[in-house]
Amino acid sequence: MRKKIIAGNWKMHGNRAEVRTLITELKQGVTAFPKIEMIVFPSFVFLAEVQALLQNSAIFLGAQNIYPAKSGAFTGEISTEMLVETGCKYVLVGHSERRSILREPLDFIAKKFKAVLQAGMCPVLCVGETQEEREKNMTEKVIDHQLQTVMDFCGLDAFREVIIAYEPVWAIGTGLTATPEQAQQVHQFIRTLFAKQDVELAQNLSLLYGGSVKADNAASLFAMPDVDGALVGGASLIAKDFLAIAKAAEQVSSVLC
Numbered sequence: 001m002r003k004k005i006i007a008g009n010w011k012m013h014g015n016r017a018e019v020r021t022l023i024t025e026l027k028q029g030v031t032a033f034p035k036i037e038m039i040v041f042p043s044f045v046f047l048a049e050v051q052a053l054l055q056n057s058a059i060f061l062g063a064q065n066i067y068p069a070k071s072g073a074f075t076g077e078i079s080t081e082m083l084v085e086t087g088c089k090y091v092l093v094g095h096s097e098r099r100s101i102l103r104e105p106l107d108f109i110a111k112k113f114k115a116v117l118q119a120g121m122c123p124v125l126c127v128g129e130t131q132e133e134r135e136k137n138m139t140e141k142v143i144d145h146q147l148q149t150v151m152d153f154c155g156l157d158a159f160r161e162v163i164i165a166y167e168p169v170w171a172i173g174t175g176l177t178a179t180p181e182q183a184q185q186v187h188q189f190i191r192t193l194f195a196k197q198d199v200e201l202a203q204n205l206s207l208l209y210g211g212s213v214k215a216d217n218a219a220s221l222f223a224m225p226d227v228d229g230a231l232v233g234g235a236s237l238i239a240k241d242f243l244a245i246a247k248a249a250e251q252v253s254s255v256l257c
């Protein structure tokens with residue numbers, strides 16, 4: 001059975017003292033939820049510190065971005081080797097803020113996805129439609145295109161041990177959440193897309209929902225059969241809120257066991 005995954009995308013938030021407090025509280029709190037997997041994605045400048053603080057804890061470390069090369073003359077960028085050395089196991093790829101604000105095209109996202117895998121880390125590939133695309137009934141077409149671009153470049157096999165996060169752009173940081181039914185519909189669409197080529201791969205694929213996940217909407221999202229956890233932004237910055245989301249995932253996992 002797929003494990004529920006609760007991932008915290010801290011974005012460009014926090015200072016050293018806040019990061020220390022947050023990790024200390026999460027480390028203590030997560031021990032109550034042995035059935036779930038927790039990942040945190042701090043800013044690059046805090047990765048080494050968070051890695052040190054996470055020693056002897058069940059929380060995994062992830063990075064918010066990479067440059068798709070082992071090393072080289074890429075001023076201001078961070079390589080896959082640097083992240084591996086810092087203890088990162090996961091990397092966010094294709095987040096909508098990078099697609100829209102930093103203008104990252106899909107072929108560049110595909111290169112990042114491949115580079116993360118080649119370095120032995122797990123990409124968390126974010127896909128999702130804008131409000132306008134949803135209103136035009138283009139959600140499935142957009143997501144199919146986003147996934148297909150990566151699949152064409154990396155091959156189907158590359159999706160064997162990765163995480164996909166469905167994050168409708170209109171729900172990120174807006175307080176608007178997809179209803180559990182809307183999330184399930186897209187997650188099911190994604191799983192079916194893969195099942196057409198490889199049923200086992202599709203069944204093992206972890207599909208997270210992201211977009212204004214909070215303690216009070218997490219349980220109903222996690223109750224959906226194809227929602228395997230959440231990628232959480234705002235609510236991951238407060239230990240109490242993030243742990244409440246983790247608790248909702250733990251409770252669903254306990255019922256399913």
Ligand code: PGA
Binds near residue numbers: 174210211212231
């Ligand atoms: P949010 O962010 O939970 O603040 O909406 C989610 C994300 O961007 O991953």
